[in-house]
Amino acid sequence: MTSGPGGRCDPADLENRLRAVVGRPNVLTDRDVTVSYETDWTRRFSGHARCVVRPGTTEEVAEVLRACSAAGVPVVVQGGNTGLVGGGVPAGGEALLSTTRLRALGDVDPVAAQVTVGAGVTLAALQRHVRPHGLDLGVDLAARDSATVGGLVATNAGGEKVIRHGSMRAQVVGLQAVLADGTVLTRLTGLPKDNTGYDLVSLLAGSEGTLAVITAVRVRLVPVLAARTAALLALDGTATALAALAVLREQLPAIEGAELFLATGLDVVRRHTGLPAPLPGEHPAYLLVEVAGRTDPTGELLVALEEVSGLDGVRDVVLASDGPGRERLWRYREAHTEAVSAEGVPVKLDVAVPVGRLADVVAVLPDVVTAAAPGARTVVFGHLGEGNLHVNVLGVAGDPVAEHAVEEAVLRAVAAEGGSISAEHGVGRAKVEWLSLTRSDAEIAVMRAVKGALDPAGLLNPGVLLPR
Amino acid sequence: MTSGPGGRCDPADLENRLRAVVGRPNVLTDRDVTVSYETDWTRRFSGHARCVVRPGTTEEVAEVLRACSAAGVPVVVQGGNTGLVGGGVPAGGEALLSTTRLRALGDVDPVAAQVTVGAGVTLAALQRHVRPHGLDLGVDLAARDSATVGGLVATNAGGEKVIRHGSMRAQVVGLQAVLADGTVLTRLTGLPKDNTGYDLVSLLAGSEGTLAVITAVRVRLVPVLAARTAALLALDGTATALAALAVLREQLPAIEGAELFLATGLDVVRRHTGLPAPLPGEHPAYLLVEVAGRTDPTGELLVALEEVSGLDGVRDVVLASDGPGRERLWRYREAHTEAVSAEGVPVKLDVAVPVGRLADVVAVLPDVVTAAAPGARTVVFGHLGEGNLHVNVLGVAGDPVAEHAVEEAVLRAVAAEGGSISAEHGVGRAKVEWLSLTRSDAEIAVMRAVKGALDPAGLLNPGVLLPR
Numbered sequence A, B: 001m002t003s004g005p006g007g008r009c010d011p012a013d014l015e016n017r018l019r020a021v022v023g024r025p026n027v028l029t030d031r032d033v034t035v036s037y038e039t040d041w042t043r044r045f046s047g048h049a050r051c052v053v054r055p056g057t058t059e060e061v062a063e064v065l066r067a068c069s070a071a072g073v074p075v076v077v078q079g080g081n082t083g084l085v086g087g088g089v090p091a092g093g094e095a096l097l098s099t100t101r102l103r104a105l106g107d108v109d110p111v112a113a114q115v116t117v118g119a120g121v122t123l124a125a126l127q128r129h130v131r132p133h134g135l136d137l138g139v140d141l142a143a144r145d146s147a148t149v150g151g152l153v154a155t156n157a158g159g160e161k162v163i164r165h166g167s168m169r170a171q172v173v174g175l176q177a178v179l180a181d182g183t184v185l186t187r188l189t190g191l192p193k194d195n196t197g198y199d200l201v202s203l204l205a206g207s208e209g210t211l212a213v214i215t216a217v218r219v220r221l222v223p224v225l226a227a228r229t230a231a232l233l234a235l236d237g238t239a240t241a242l243a244a245l246a247v248l249r250e251q252l253p254a255i256e257g258a259e260l261f262l263a264t265g266l267d268v269v270r271r272h273t274g275l276p277a278p279l280p281g282e283h284p285a286y287l288l289v290e291v292a293g294r295t296d297p298t299g300e301l302l303v304a305l306e307e308v309s310g311l312d313g314v315r316d317v318v319l320a321s322d323g324p325g326r327e328r329l330w331r332y333r334e335a336h337t338e339a340v341s342a343e344g345v346p347v348k349l350d351v352a353v354p355v356g357r358l359a360d361v362v363a364v365l366p367d368v369v370t371a372a373a374p375g376a377r378t379v380v381f382g383h384l385g386e387g388n389l390h391v392n393v394l395g396v397a398g399d400p401v402a403e404h405a406v407e408e409a410v411l412r413a414v415a416a417e418g419g420s421i422s423a424e425h426g427v428g429r430a431k432v433e434w435l436s437l438t439r440s441d442a443e444i445a446v447m448r449a450v451k452g453a454l455d456p457a458g459l460l461n462p463g464v465l466l467p468r
Helices: A013-022 A031-038 A058-071 A123-133 A149-154 A200-204 A238-251 A263-273 A298-308 A323-342 A355-372 A400-416 A432-438 A441-454 B013-022 B031-038 B058-071 B123-133 B149-154 B200-204 B238-251 B263-273 B298-308 B323-342 B355-372 B400-416 B432-438 B441-454
Strands: A051-053 A075-078 A095-098 A114-118 A172-178 A184-187 A213-220 A227-235 A255-262 A285-293 A314-320 A347-352 A377-383 A388-394 B051-053 B075-078 B095-098 B114-118 B172-178 B184-187 B213-220 B227-235 B255-262 B285-293 B314-320 B347-352 B377-383 B388-394
Touching (some): A013 A051, A031 A051, A058 A095, A058 A184, A172 A200, A238 A255, A255 A323, A263 A377, A285 A323, B013 B058, B058 B213, B172 B200, B238 B298, B263 B377, B285 B323, B298 B314, B323 B377, B355 B400
Parallel strands (some): A075 A095
Antiparallel strands (some): A114 A213, A172 A184, A227 A285, B172 B184, B172 B213, B377 B388
């Protein structure tokens, strides 16, 4: 895009038309203001947007998309900008459509246990809205204060409760979205059974803004399960963590979290946070589990832990049934992200492997990384129930060759084990060149055909998800 | 299609090519043999197939579709032929692709709790295959001995356990399918988290054979919950059934079935089966609930029923904790379909309404029907948890004008209440003219675009789901 005299944003007609739609304050072109939208928080992805436009209603979104379509200007869609694969950041020259003003909160329907909210509502705001009704969203994650519901759906976000409630797609019973040409799709009745054609809701969930702009979401809610107990197990390795989890799942249908972290990650967390060791001594692996119910689940957890403690390689256990105690245990796991970022810009990879291959993959990953980039440090943690590993590599950022070599090596190692190159973060721009590692040519061709059917001009999030 | 001298099947090259692919015994053109494929079991839908072809492998399905594509001959896909909306029956002239020879049973994976089976495996065969491993499919329905897994997925079948496990789409973690042009899509790894692009598995689930031919399915399995107790409640009406269910759901996370039937349906069932009354006296409505767990759930059910029995309008309760007792209670509900069919050819409509509108809709439906067709009898039963009603109308079959008037009246009444014209049976041919009652023009346009993307020549199940 060319720059006009007043700044880097092209002063052509589009911005004026957008101002007429959303109001002058909601079309941002001043670089000082747009810059916060143009870089993701991992600092790995950035690009200049032609302008940032912030519609406040679905109809405004439709008008914005009509205007961009007419001008032939591509659009990148951004929610809370908490993504980790560059899917909400411009490549350069797009209009950046921010959904953060779509903040409507519908009435909670206690009979259906559902609510409709705007796409720009943050996860934390949704939680505050529904919890007084004794209801909760089945998905939760650390970025809750910024991550938007629309973004959670567009990326099919996962998080820490997937083991019990499934990913975001499983929570969505309806949505409203706008196609690139401004057509509004509205499917918000939330009927639990409705077999009248293609499941467009599931299709848009996880499509990363490439098919339509989600403007509102109707989600199913689950009961708030206030009685909670957590336990942290110190273990001799990942294989023991898997063995322990198998026992716990069998015994505890109420299990809601099963998080793995390792000695290397705990070191980084303790250095950054100053936290004491969670258990005496040093241990190769830790499994954090949480059980939730209507009534105190501590008793059943204790029974299950007694069986687990008989397994070889289970070294120690600490239990926390009160809120502060649970938060203290969770802090070790949740602080991984910020602690790793405090040590440098990490290369972050989110992968899944079949559970039967998980221990071997965890064991070889550091070597896979150092073979690709000598001296790099690998911090692995993740959601054990789904074989979902977050692989953070420090010491290569800023060296594009080394970064690429690390990504290539890790993703190929995972794909070779029948895993997925993205478990819950999506493909975005970060992994688009490796899509063919886990999707066949036939699948990619079908995805392209679907993209062409819904967005024939290729205006929405070009370069995201599907190779150009 | 024109008829050749040897029969009604065109003797052109296609059949010879198909015989070369699947073997002579698996290309049926003799009318005596094909007739059983050409009519659905409700006897409402029938059409002449050009031939019936029964491929035995995914590669044969691909070859069959390539041959039909090359010849420009449309294909109708049929599983167990237990559908209720004519979606698997020819309109006339198609090649009928029967999936019933795709009967491979993969090894049960006890760690992942998954199994891959051929699309032609019946639900009963799948159950026999997995239950010795302590695992079960989360969907079950009365047609289990004929209904195929592929058909369950293609129609996103529901059934009696949706309240606990969701519909068939929620059970499918992977599938293999063949596009009209013979392209094979294979996505059978079954990773619980895999965010690498559009969810083609969910898109094909419920697409009623219009996008691809499903040849294999990988399903998640749930633990066999052998400890079961059922209860039948006699009630003064549907509103009380809903109030009772609200209490039971709140108290019993282990609830697995919640079936509604009414006095009119019970009369038909008893006349056909000779069964005695399930409870003394006559009552307007009955709610059949079943609770399942690892350990005997009778105690918790009794506690919940004690609270329920305090509700106004709850007249009587009978409990059955042993197998024969439960079967006896279920027989009243499951015999509805056969009993209604024994009294005549019913018009069968499967609809859903928001739970808050359910009691009113049930109350007015008989009047809605008789206003459209005086003298018609209405038998309503269904899955209460999802507001899913099966509306069976006797006394109009054979009179196309009356049949159409009844369908029109019921579907419009349901749509006016925010309901769906098909809860779990799909659209098929039966409801295609009413699709616009529950899907907007924009949604139908998007569905057509998706259909055009995957099946540009419109070869698969023409006339099913989408209006021609």
